Amino acid sequence: MEKWGSMPKVELHAHLNGSIRDSTLLELARGLGEKGVIVFSDFEHVILKDDRSLTEVFRLFDLIHIVTTDHKIITRITKEVIEDFASENVVYLELRTTPKKNNSIGMNKRSYLEAVLEGIQAVSTVDVDFRPHNADVGSPRNSPPINDTCNGSTRKKIYVRLLLSIDRRETTAAAMETVNLALEMRDFGVVGIDLSGNPIVGEWTTYLPALKFAREQGLYITLHCGEVPNPKEIHSMLDFLPQRIGHACCFEEAEWEKLKSSNIPVEICLTSNIRTNTIPSLDVHHFADLYNAKHPLVLCTDDSGVFSTSVSNEYNLAASAFGLGRRQIFELTTNAVEFIFADDGVKRELKEIFSSAEQKLDK
Numbered sequence: 001m002e003k004w005g006s007m008p009k010v011e012l013h014a015h016l017n018g019s020i021r022d023s024t025l026l027e028l029a030r031g032l033g034e035k036g037v038i039v040f041s042d043f044e045h046v047i048l049k050d051d052r053s054l055t056e057v058f059r060l061f062d063l064i065h066i067v068t069t070d071h072k073i074i075t076r077i078t079k080e081v082i083e084d085f086a087s088e089n090v091v092y093l094e095l096r097t098t099p100k101k102n103n104s105i106g107m108n109k110r111s112y113l114e115a116v117l118e119g120i121q122a123v124s125t126v127d128v129d130f131r132p133h134n135a136d137v138g139s140p141r142n143s144p145p146i147n148d149t150c151n152g153s154t155r156k157k158i159y160v161r162l163l164l165s166i167d168r169r170e171t172t173a174a175a176m177e178t179v180n181l182a183l184e185m186r187d188f189g190v191v192g193i194d195l196s197g198n199p200i201v202g203e204w205t206t207y208l209p210a211l212k213f214a215r216e217q218g219l220y221i222t223l224h225c226g227e228v229p230n231p232k233e234i235h236s237m238l239d240f241l242p243q244r245i246g247h248a249c250c251f252e253e254a255e256w257e258k259l260k261s262s263n264i265p266v267e268i269c270l271t272s273n274i275r276t277n278t279i280p281s282l283d284v285h286h287f288a289d290l291y292n293a294k295h296p297l298v299l300c301t302d303d304s305g306v307f308s309t310s311v312s313n314e315y316n317l318a319a320s321a322f323g324l325g326r327r328q329i330f331e332l333t334t335n336a337v338e339f340i341f342a343d344d345g346v347k348r349e350l351k352e353i354f355s356s357a358e359q360k361l362d363k
């Protein structure tokens with residue numbers, strides 16, 4: 001993916017546990033296998049399987065969660081995932097994760113999130129800016145500006161913001177607990193709420209009170225929308241007017257019309273849609289229609305570990321499947337800065353990065 005290496009990127013739709021490195025997942029699973037907690041050979045077979053239906057993907061997530069639900073492991077995978085995105089020149093990352101409770105190991109949603117925050121602070125290959133700048137008024141910013149020159153050497157920097165996910169299996173009370181946690185942790189880079197999980201599970205009305213409350217309190221909201229055909233839910237989601245939606249795969253004419261007139265940006269995850277068979281092939285993917293209609297779009301990975309992809313790979317796929325050149329991909333990413341969940345100061349800095357990268361684009 002050399003071609004995309006130098007281009008600055010934003011990643012707005014990445015699930016923490018879905019972005020785990022294959023090598024880390026296998027190492028952790030082998031360890032649990034040796035302790036007799038799981039049967040490693042069963043696990044290995046599922047991890048290494050290439051094509052999975054949406055149902056199989058959610059079975060895999062249950063397995064991943066058995067292996068990763070421990071504070072130290074959550075800290076480790078957070079650090080690795082951020083370092084991996086930074087290594088392909090992602091300059092702004094919105095990482096989403098579902099805060100989890102596991103009484104048997106003394107984990108609750110807050111301690112889970114604290115483990116994530118520890119992972120962010122453990123990143124060593126790049127400077128991480130994760131706290132909104134007005135969160136620490138009077139104290140120095142938590143990291144220097146991008147490409148700050150210190151002792152003659154230039155350090156790379158990545159902005160990281162967190163979205164807390166509500167899992168569709170959760171109750172209204174559990175969803176509300178996640179929103180309250182997000183509000184409490186705003187000064188630590190939590191900027192919004194995501195609704196995700198198996199799309200055939202749960203009812204929109206269950207999460208609605210928590211989502212409404214989140215919005216009233218000023219949190220940003222993005223929803224997994226239309227991963228399966230469910231026109232009633234899709235309409236309710238679009239009527240809610242979230243700041244962004246993910247996927248938008250199983251839309252009919254009326255839903256397309258509503259989406260286009262609403263101008264809600266769509267997070268497009270090409271590999272994920274193809275690998276889960278939500279869309280049969282790229283030549284019929286809705287990216288092309290939305291792109292031609294100049295609808296706001298951003299290319300994202302969804303689960304870079306589970307689907308063995310990267311932002312560069314997604315750019316490459318879009319370029320070859322839809323005939324886009326480097327400049328068009330670059331413009332798509334630059335335009336996405338408008339709908340990131342960050343303040344104007346961050347947007348301004350990102351625009352500067354993109355504008356200086358533009359000058360080198362055709363070289």
Ligand SMILES: CNc1ncnc2c1ncn2[C@@H]1O[C@H](COP(=O)(O)O)[C@@H](O)[C@H]1O
Pocket residue numbers: 015016017018057061062096097098099165167196197198199224227272276302303
């Ligand atoms: C394939 N498309 C998808 N559709 C819906 N939800 C998805 C997803 N991919 C991932 N997740 C959601 O993210 C969780 C894993 O990360 P975290 O444990 O939160 O860090 C999954 O359990 C699921 O709830």
Ligand SMILES: [Zn+2]
Pocket residue numbers: 013015196224246302
């Ligand atoms: Zn997703």
